[in-house]
Amino acid sequence: MSQNTYEKDILPLRTQLLHTARKILEDDQEAEDAVQEVLLKLWRISNSLHRYANPAAVANTAIKNHCLDRIRQKKRESLVNDYRDVDVQNDNPHLQLERKDSEEIVIRIINELPKLQQMIITLKDVERYEVEEIAQITGSKPEAIRVNLARARKTVRERYIKLSAL
Amino acid sequence: MIHKRTHKLSFEQADRLLDKYYEGATSVAEEDALRSFLQQKGLPRKYDAEKAIFEHWGQLQAQSSKPSRPLHSFFRLGRAAAAIAIVLMGFIGYRLFIPAAATDVAYVNGKKIQNKEEIIELASSSLDALFSIDGIAEEHLKEFSDIEF
Numbered sequence: 001m002s003q004n005t006y007e008k009d010i011l012p013l014r015t016q017l018l019h020t021a022r023k024i025l026e027d028d029q030e031a032e033d034a035v036q037e038v039l040l041k042l043w044r045i046s047n048s049l050h051r052y053a054n055p056a057a058v059a060n061t062a063i064k065n066h067c068l069d070r071i072r073q074k075k076r077e078s079l080v081n082d083y084r085d086v087d088v089q090n091d092n093p094h095l096q097l098e099r100k101d102s103e104e105i106v107i108r109i110i111n112e113l114p115k116l117q118q119m120i121i122t123l124k125d126v127e128r129y130e131v132e133e134i135a136q137i138t139g140s141k142p143e144a145i146r147v148n149l150a151r152a153r154k155t156v157r158e159r160y161i162k163l164s165a166l
Numbered sequence: 167m168i169h170k171r172t173h174k175l176s177f178e179q180a181d182r183l184l185d186k187y188y189e190g191a192t193s194v195a196e197e198d199a200l201r202s203f204l205q206q207k208g209l210p211r212k213y214d215a216e217k218a219i220f221e222h223w224g225q226l227q228a229q230s231s232k233p234s235r236p237l238h239s240f241f242r243l244g245r246a247a248a249a250i251a252i253v254l255m256g257f258i259g260y261r262l263f264i265p266a267a268a269t270d271v272a273y274v275n276g277k278k279i280q281n282k283e284e285i286i287e288l289a290s291s292s293l294d295a296l297f298s299i300d301g302i303a304e305e306h307l308k309e310f311s312d313i314e315f
Binding site for chain 1: 187188189190191193194197214215216217218219221222223225226227230
């Protein structure tokens with residue numbers, strides 16, 4: 001399946017995918033993020049989607065699984081966040097020195113970003129897509145992409161300042 | 167939008183663009199202008215975060231664009247080599263399988279025979295010899311089954 005077929009077969013499913021995501025996540029913003037992420041993933045593998053007899057079924061299964069993963073991850077994150085601050089304080093001096101390395105810090109922060117923000121920031125800042133192009137890929141409004149991009153960039157900056165000061 | 171700047175940004179311009187960057191509103195060209203601003207030496211420490219972040223993106227960009235070029239030239243070279251190989255194979259195939267004048271020829275015990283009848287006669291006598299070998303083999307198999315372990 002080429003990227004043209006992605007636009008023809010997958011993008012029209014956007015409303016349906018959003019509906020499924022809303023039903024599972026019970027949150028409009030989260031559902032929109034989930035759809036963006038799944039569509040970006042499908043766009044990434046658009047050249048190999050032809051292997052599946054029914055790409056629409058793949059997209060539907062993907063959104064369901066993704067939403068369920070999000071719910072599970074949320075539960076896990078709330079547990080991890082309780083321990084994160086303690087973890088930073090208790091690091092040995094060697095680890096704290098390692099953190100001083102700015103490259104390491106940036107990589108660590110980016111890896112900790114939510115997957116959708118990671119994908120958008122990578123498309124924008126590494127692969128040099130314009131916001132409008134990313135919006136076209138996900139069938140969403142540029143403003144929706146901009147919001148996630150802004151969130152990701154601000155988080156990277158704030159966490160960098162916090163970690164490099166340690 | 168900024169197109170191919172020839173001069174570096176002033177601090178004021180850079181700060182304005184950075185605000186725009188954190189709103190997710192900069193274009194690729196504006197981000198390039200910011201990158202070259204942040205590559206300057208002796209910048210105030212307030213730009214440390216942006217410097218590190220843009221450096222990281224720059225490295226990833228270099229990594230993602232580097233393999234494409236050698237790979238591209240490799241495929242070009244590969245294509246040329248494949249074309250030469252196809253031409254050579256065609257030529258060799260033509261010489262091997264399509265001789266100038268096609269005639270029926272058989273070599274039996276190193277002797278070249280062109281007579282069709284003679285070739286068929288020799289072939290059937292060879293086959294008869296083969297069938298007689300079968301009898302010998304059967305005898306040997308019988309002997310083998312008689313052996314007790």
